[in-house]
Amino acid sequence: MTSSLAFCVLVLSATTLALDNGLMRMPPMGWLAWERFRCDIDCKNDSKNCISENLFKDMADRLSEDGWRELGYIYVNIDDCWSSMQRDSQGRLQADPDRFPGGIQNLARYMHDRGLKLGIYGDLGTHTCGGYPGTTLDKIETDAKTFAEWGVDMLKLDGCYSNATEQEKGYPLMSQALNATGRPIGYSCSWPAYQGGLPPSINYTVLGQICNLWRNYGDIQDSWDSVLNIVDWFMTNQDVLQPAAGPGRWNDPDMLIIGNFGLSVDQSRSQMALWAIMAAPLFMSTDLRTLSSEARAILQNKAVISINQDPLGIQGRRLLKEKSGIEVFWRPLLQSASALVFFSRRTDMPYRYTTTLASLNYTAGTYKVYDVFSGQVMKNLSDTTAFTVSINPSGVVMWYISPSENETDTFLQSDFHCTLSSVISPYLIHPR
Numbered sequence: 001m002t003s004s005l006a007f008c009v010l011v012l013s014a015t016t017l018a019l020d021n022g023l024m025r026m027p028p029m030g031w032l033a034w035e036r037f038r039c040d041i042d043c044k045n046d047s048k049n050c051i052s053e054n055l056f057k058d059m060a061d062r063l064s065e066d067g068w069r070e071l072g073y074i075y076v077n078i079d080d081c082w083s084s085m086q087r088d089s090q091g092r093l094q095a096d097p098d099r100f101p102g103g104i105q106n107l108a109r110y111m112h113d114r115g116l117k118l119g120i121y122g123d124l125g126t127h128t129c130g131g132y133p134g135t136t137l138d139k140i141e142t143d144a145k146t147f148a149e150w151g152v153d154m155l156k157l158d159g160c161y162s163n164a165t166e167q168e169k170g171y172p173l174m175s176q177a178l179n180a181t182g183r184p185i186g187y188s189c190s191w192p193a194y195q196g197g198l199p200p201s202i203n204y205t206v207l208g209q210i211c212n213l214w215r216n217y218g219d220i221q222d223s224w225d226s227v228l229n230i231v232d233w234f235m236t237n238q239d240v241l242q243p244a245a246g247p248g249r250w251n252d253p254d255m256l257i258i259g260n261f262g263l264s265v266d267q268s269r270s271q272m273a274l275w276a277i278m279a280a281p282l283f284m285s286t287d288l289r290t291l292s293s294e295a296r297a298i299l300q301n302k303a304v305i306s307i308n309q310d311p312l313g314i315q316g317r318r319l320l321k322e323k324s325g326i327e328v329f330w331r332p333l334l335q336s337a338s339a340l341v342f343f344s345r346r347t348d349m350p351y352r353y354t355t356t357l358a359s360l361n362y363t364a365g366t367y368k369v370y371d372v373f374s375g376q377v378m379k380n381l382s383d384t385t386a387f388t389v390s391i392n393p394s395g396v397v398m399w400y401i402s403p404s405e406n407e408t409d410t411f412l413q414s415d416f417h418c419t420l421s422s423v424i425s426p427y428l429i430h431p432r
């Protein structure tokens with residue numbers, strides 16, 4: 001009796017506890033094809049940019065040769081339009097033979113040889129959003145097995161062409177099927193984005209138990225309007241979303257579009273800063289072969305990355321929305337440190353915003369401040385001392401702050417980079 005009870009508890013806990021794949025304890029980082037390269041399948045006329053194995057190999061070369069991998073950008077993720085229009089004779093998905101002549105397994109090996117990981121895209125439904133074969137409920141196990149056999153490391157499971165009932169069944173089933181393969185495969189669920197992203201349709205406790213990350217909201221486009229629209233939705237709903245995130249389970253406001261055509265340098269810094277505050281996955285969707293030096297500097301900013309990757313994994317919040325159009329965001333970090341972002345929605349000129357740490361809820365004391373984009377340091381800022389930051393229109397000022405007496409704080413010391421790389425180089429732990 002006692003032993004059968006214990007057995008039941010064991011089985012129950014194995015199936016109901018937090019997604020137990022041990023993956024993505026910090027927000028995943030890498031590159032994802034969709035926003036920049038969409039469903040360009042015209043390899044005849046646009047061979048450099050079409051969705052093909054060459055595009056993913058090119059990006060892998062850049063990630064491994066241009067310093068990205070060491071910063072934590074290790075996933076190279078395929079999105080829609082990779083597959084053939086037909087499953088094979090045994091009902092398995094297969095890559096388009098012309099655009100992926102080496103097959104996905106070889107592409108995965110290419111990534112692993114370079115200390116990178118490969119992500120793939122599927123869709124719970126009859127078709128993918130782009131009209132390619134989908135994963136209906138009866139195909140979940142087959143597809144999970146196929147991806148594992150190929151050596152895939154992450155799956156984005158989209159939700160076009162399925163209804164709420166199918167999604168409620170299918171997303172947990174895929175989670176179980178991936179776990180059952182025995183291969184660690186990070187699992188990104190688009191489920192909430194298809195059901196309004198909010199309770200009661202969406203239960204974030206359940207999501208945290210079955211997925212490593214999830215798209216909550218609509219697709220990002222290459223414009224500042226699109227970034228603002230996403231930020232507004234996430235902040236309006238932060239009371240629901242913020243507690244849902246934690247190590248191994250992340251809200252996903254969608255890709256970084258820095259380096260493309262829609263954002264100014266200030267707006268690019270704003271996207272990077274706000275994604276770091278939100279503990280968002282950092283998937284760049286840009287052409288790493290032609291990236292400008294300004295965009296590269298923003299995407300490779302070590303301080304912002306380490307704020308994003310903070311091991312506590314607590315998502316930040318918007319603290320204030322001033323009448324002036326200034327908004328203040330805050331995220332708690334390891335060792336009593338924190339990050340602050342001062343964001344301007346103004347459209348006139350740099351705005352001089354004056355406040356104190358005390359009025360931003362900081363406890364009494366003195367603090368060290370590191371401005372992550374300018375590199376400026378302020379050593380002894382008391383909570384009651386007024387300070388002024390100058391924030392550009394649609395730009396940010398971002399601070400890393402820690403108590404002055406915090407001896408172990410590494411940000412302002414010369415070994416900062418060593419500490420940082422030990423935190424953000426998980427690829428070193430699992431070279432494949």
Ligand code: GLA
Pocket residue numbers: 034079080128129130158190218219
């Ligand atoms: C949906 C997703 C996007 C992308 C496309 C592909 O719109 O939200 O991120 O995957 O499908 O067709």
